[in-house]
Each structure stands twice: as C-alpha cells, then as structure tokens.
Amino acid sequence: MEVIQNLERNQKSFQNEKAVNVVSIQNVRVRYTRDAPLVLDIERLDIHKGERVAVIGQSGAGKTTLLRLINGYVSPESGLIKIFEYSNDIRVARNRNLRLRIGLIFQHFNLIDRATVFENVLWGRLGIVNPFLSLLGWFPDRDKIAAMRAIKEVNLEKQAGQRTDTLSGGQLQRVAIARVLAQEAEIILADEPVSNLDPSLADDILGLLGEVSNRHGVTLIMNLHQPALAQRYAERVIGLRHGKIIYDNEASLLNPIALRSIFDSGINTSQVFSSNV
C-alpha cells in the first residue's frame, strides 16, 4: 500500500515539474512474439533531460527491454513513445539522427578487441562523419580531437594507442563511456554497466557516469542489479516487476518495503541499506 502511495506521490512530483521530457512513454505494451506474455506494460513514464535514473528489478522484470524500447531496438505492440521530438514510431530504431543522440553502454563493453582505445572511441562518431570517407579510413581532425577529448575525460590518455584486449575490465568500461561521449549522446542507456566489475570498480564507473551526466547535462538511464548502487548514484529509481513499474520515486526514498515488493521478497534489505550512503 505504501508503495502505491509512494508511486502516486512520485508520479505527481515527476509529472508536474516543468522540465523537458526526453523520454515519454504512455500505455506501452511489449511482447516478443504474438502469443508470448507481455514483457513490458507501462502506463506512464516520463524522463527529464539531465536526469539520472536507475532501473531496478529481478532478472526478467523487463529492465533490458525498457532500454531497448527507448533506443528503438524493440517495437511496442501498442502505446505511445516519444523520444526527443520523434514520436511513436516503430521505425524509430532506423532513424539514424535519433540513434546518434542515444548512446549505449553494455554489460560486456562491446568494444572491438583488436582496435585501439582511440579507434574504438573515434568510431563512436561514425554516425556523424561522412560515411564514404570513413570507409576509406579518413576522419576529419575535429572528430579525432573529439575522440581524444573524450578519452581524456575518462583518464585513459596514456592507453589511447593500446589495443583494448590489453585493458582491464574497469578500463574497458571507461573506453565504452568515452565512446558515447565522443558520440555526443544526449541520453546514455547503460545496461548492467557494472555487473562484470568488482565492487570498487563498480563505484568508480558509476561515479564517472554520474560526473559525465552532470557535466554535460546528459540523461542517464541505467539498469542496475544492486539497489544500494542505484540509491547511491541515481536521483530517481524505477522499480520494475513483471514488466510493470511498481516503484518510481526519488532514490533517497527507496525503502525496504519497496525493495521487497520489487524483488518479490527475495532480497535481504538490511544488507542493501547497511552498505548504503
């Protein structure tokens, strides 16, 4: 009951703000095949420019599907989606201009192992540069400068010429962050960005993502497994369960009751909050 009240309070607070929405989802339902069960069933979700949002929930709750819906890799069977000024189209995914404005950070980094840090970051600008010249390996100086600036921002200048298969997990995720910075993405979608990292590196990476979001006014939406991290590094937490949003509130208000309802009682909330801020 408290969760529901929280949700109602929260929806009021988030919807009444006069902030610019970069993501707007209304009555969206997603299923992977016609006869399959719903994987996402969202009545209303607005995300504002510059917000840092963590999406939490059990495996299979629909977290990744939500991110894939926002970047257009998944099409809804019904409902309205608006990303920036592009509204409700299943063809959203194929819109190159829109894709450019949404950067993705993956659990497995998804870098090209044989390429250097610099090349991986520079290729984040493939949507910006002239396609034909890029195929010939020619990138204008301004793009190379943008790539180096992004590399510097994640403190990897010394490794710029190194192949990424020689880097550690934390460094790899830094390269991935630099790639979306070089892309000049306005929304960063991070799908379990720290699942493959040890706790100290997880803090390091999420701290960096937070800094990047603050510095550039980038909207950050990240899927996280650990509620403690969500509370520490996000302003707002969205709890998904069976594809529905059952919690949507300020991160500081996340409480054991909400956690139990999001995680189906299968979570030790004392542990979550003991490691908390």
Next chain:
Amino acid sequence: MYKKNLPVEGGIQGFDYPRPRLIDSMWRAGGILFLVILIAWAWSGTDFDIKKLLNSMPRMADFFSRLVPPDMTVAKTVFVSTGETVQIAVFGTFISAIASFFLGLFAAENISPLWISQPIKWFLAVLRGIPVILLALMFVSTVGLGPFPGVLAIAFHSTGMLGKFYAEAIENARSGPLEALDSAGANLWQRVRFGILTQVGPDLARDTLFRFELNLRESLVLGLVGAGGIGFYILLYIRAFQYEKVATLTVVVLLMVVIVEQISVAIRRRLR
C-alpha cells in the same frame, strides 16, 4: 555422453560418479567397426600390395638415378615458367578473395536473410565440387591456351572454398560490437568495415594465405591441359624421357613451395 544423476551402486569408496550409458558404448563400438570395414573395403579395391612395392625398389632406384645430375641448361625456362605459375596463383587468389568477400558477406547468416545466404552457400558448394582441372579444360577451350584460363580456373575453384571460409569467419564475429556501432549511427558498410573486418580480418587473411598455398600447388598441374605455368614443361620432359630436366624442374618447384609456405606460415603466425 554421461547420464546425469545416474544412481550407482557402491561407487568408489562411497563416492558416486557418472558412468557411460550402454547405448553410448554401443554407438562407439559401432563407429569403430564401421571404420574398420571401410578401410578393409578400400584396401581390397585398390590392389594395395606391400610385396609388389618392395619388389619394385630396384626400378625406383633406376628411375631416381636417371634424375641426376639435374640438367641446368633449362634453368632459365624453368624459372620463367615457375614465375608464371606463381603469377597464376597470385592473381587467381586475388580475384577469388575479392569475389569471396562479397559472396561470403551475403552468405553469412548474421548479415543476410536466409533466402539470400542459403542459395549463395549452395552456389559456393557447387563451385567447390568442380575439379580445378575440369575448369581449366573448360576455360582453355573457351578463352584459349596460356595462363589466362589458368587464372580463371584457380579463381573460380578457390572461390568455392574461400567464400565458405569467409562466411564462417563473418558469422563468428561478435554481435555486441556491431550493435554498439549501430547505436552510434553507423550504416551497414561502416559496420562491415569497422565492426566485422576489424574483428575477423586476421581470420580472412589466414584463410587467404592458406588458399594461396593450395592454389600454388594446383597451378602446377594446370599446364598439363595447356593453362600455363610449369606443368606444361613437366609433361613435355617426362614424355621425352628427359629426366635430368625433370630433376631441375622438381628442385625449383620444391624450393618455390617451401619458400612460399615458410613466408605464409610466418605471416599467419603474426596475424592476431
């Protein structure tokens, strides 16, 4: 092939452990029996006779004695025709690599839909199935004698294999980096260039070098049907019983094959 959770009576010192199932043991025994029968059948049909081989040793020695000393007066002809053989192999492999890249790309199931990839795979299988000597004969009769039909025969034949290898290499490329490039706004050709080629480039280069070695050996016999290269002289000297000249040819061919193979192995080792 072990059955999971198989209850074992006794076990070893009280420890339970999985045991192979009877059906798996029978399959293994059946496989071995089949192999034995297959080899016996092949032996019986080929008149393979150790005794006959041992009895032919004096005649073999006589043959080899006629090869020495190699006749070096044909050295120039041999080097020129060997060069032509290498040219056929190099240019045939080059054409084949280009054709294979595009065919391999469209035959790869992670790039093309099944209705495109499958027919291309069948086409490549057909190309692989035609013997190179048959292709050479066909091209000699259509475009005339010389190295040109040799290049065509090598190019067509090796595309069958190289296209398949390229397609498999492309299919093995990790999809994650491609998704990352796609999300950065890269178009299809940019994804191929930066996502696929960067990942599988060394595999493609290794396959190409390996195919080049094979092409070089196959180019040796093309001359037998008038498709250029050293094969023509091998046939000519053997028919004229000029074994000293055959010896010169053999030494040069051996040298060429060994050198090319060593270079190729060294390059392949460096590709990673």
